[in-house]
Amino acid sequence: MSDTTASELAGVLTPEGYRLLNELWRSGDYSTMEPLKLSERLRAEGHQPTVVSSVLTQLKLRTAAEAKFGPFVDQMLFTDAGLQQATPLKVAAHHARRFARAGVDEVIDLGSGLGADALAIAGLDIPVTAVEIDETTAAATTINLMAFPHAKVEVADATQWVQDNPVATDTTRGYWLDPARRKTSSQGTVRIFDPEAFSPPLSFVEDLADVGYALGVKLGPALAHDVVPDTAEAQWVSLHGNVVEAVLWFNMAQRSDVRRAALVIHGLGAAELTSPTDFGHSPQVPVSGIEGATGYLYEPDGAVIRAGLVTDLMVEHFMDGDPTDAAAGRQLDEHIAYFCSDVAKQTPFATGYRIIEVLPYKIKALRRYIKEQGVTRLDIKKRGLDASPEELRRTLMQGLNTKKPASGKHLTIVLTRVGDARYAIVVEPI
Known part of the structure; x- marks a missing residue:
């Protein structure tokens, strides 16, 4: 963290600042005032400028954090x-339950950040130690975990802490890791894709796993299948339709009958699709070409796609276990995640659309079609094409009357590639 960040946080680490922050947050008055006017009012009341600045920053961050942490903010x-990188609490709760099922006596959260996962683990009454190398972040984490007497924070390098704290022989320890996957430069932060360049690197995680600890490591959702260790269970997680992470689970924290999984968390709960087979060993299903674009089109959740479970989804949830039933499930192209079915079905693992018409992907023809249909609102989805949906929408809707969208037609177009040809499939949500 920069010195600027440390100074911004310093004001609310004082009794005066923390009390003022909570008073303003609970009253809600801050949300109706301009920040400058609120700052002037607080200074006029005698609060120090550093305290006022810190409090205003935290009010802004707490507001942004509500989507991830709810009332815990x-x-x-x-x-x-730290907030940008923090695990949403709904996701962290699933991590914590893994360790609870593993029956560990304690969990060490290495590289804890602001302590989102440690918070969820402590909430299940499991003793947790949050290890964070940055002193400023660790100070915030200490506040975030202070409601739990069995949670503590230590400022240390993750790899060094493991060396200095061997596990007691009568203790079953679990480890949770969220390696740093960004490198800071003068131009900002840059994402790192090489697992050995993470901090700590993936090899350090595998060394811990070899000892036999119950272990989970959070990685980016773009994790390549070929770097997943043979000894791990890989689980991709989506929250409200966005893939937020890939997690590797080892030893007591993993499931013996699961090699890859897609966990889909939504407003009503969660659902999971799993497979015991390795990557590249999903069932084969019929591939129809564009002729099969009839009935209903389905777009699998991103976690299902990342986990390589598209055809598993088709066979289990649409084809009743029969991978040859083309009427129940068929891919248009084996390299594209969209699939079609004669069956209208609601599933948490995919979004379904009724197919209205199939058109060639030609700009002039699409503009003419949209004008003839009286479209005033257009949604564009795509897969397998380089087109930008936003730019294409502007091009297709240019010159059309979109001032009164309620009076016109709402249209959804799915752009896709089938073989070497490109198509625009006109659909409506089921």
Whole structure:
């Protein structure tokens, strides 16, 4: 963290600042005032400028954090970078339950950040130690975990802490890791894709796993299948339709009958699709070409796609276990995740659309079609094409009357490639 971040947080680490932050947050008055006017009012009341600045920053961060932490933000402190990288509490709860099922006596959260996962683990009454190398972040984490007497924070390098703290022979320890996957430069932060360049690297994780610890490591959703260790269970997680992470589970934290999984968390709960087979060993299903674009089109959740479970989804949830039933499920192209079915079905693992018409992907023809249909609102989805949906929407809708969208037609177009040809499939949500 920069010195600027440390100074911004310093004001609310004082009794005066923390009390003022919570008073303003609970009253809600801050949300109706311009920040400058609120700053002037607080200074006029005698509060120090450093305290006022810190409080205003935390009010802004708490507001942004509500989507991830809900009511827990009432007692929490944040840094901007830490909030961006923090695990949403709904996701962290699933991590914590893994360790609970593994029956561990304690969990060490290496590289804890602001302590989202440690918070969820402590909430299940499991003793947790949050290890964070940055002192500023660790100070915020200490506040975030202070409601749990069995949670503590230590400022240390993750790899060094493991060396200095061997596990007691009568203790079953679990480890949770969220390696740093960004490198800071003068131009900002740059994402790192090489697992050995993570901090700590993936090899360090595998060394811990070899010892036999119950272990989970959070990685980016773009994790390549060929770097997943043979000894791990790989689980991709989506939250409200966005793939947020890939997690590798080892030893007691993994499931013996699962090699890859897609966990889909939504407003009503969660659902999971799993497979015991390795990557590249999903069932084969019929591939129809564009002729099969009839009935209903389905777009699998991103976690299902990332986990390589598209055809598993088709066979299990649409084809009743019969991978030859083309009427129940067929791919248009084996390299594209969209699939079609004669069956209209609601599933948490895919979004379904009724197919209205199939058109060639030609701009002039599409503009003419949209004008003839009286379209005033257009949604574009795509897969297998380089086109930008936003730019294409502007091009297709240019010159059309979109001032009164309620009076016109709402159209959804799915752009896809089938073989070497490109198509625009006109659909409506089921």
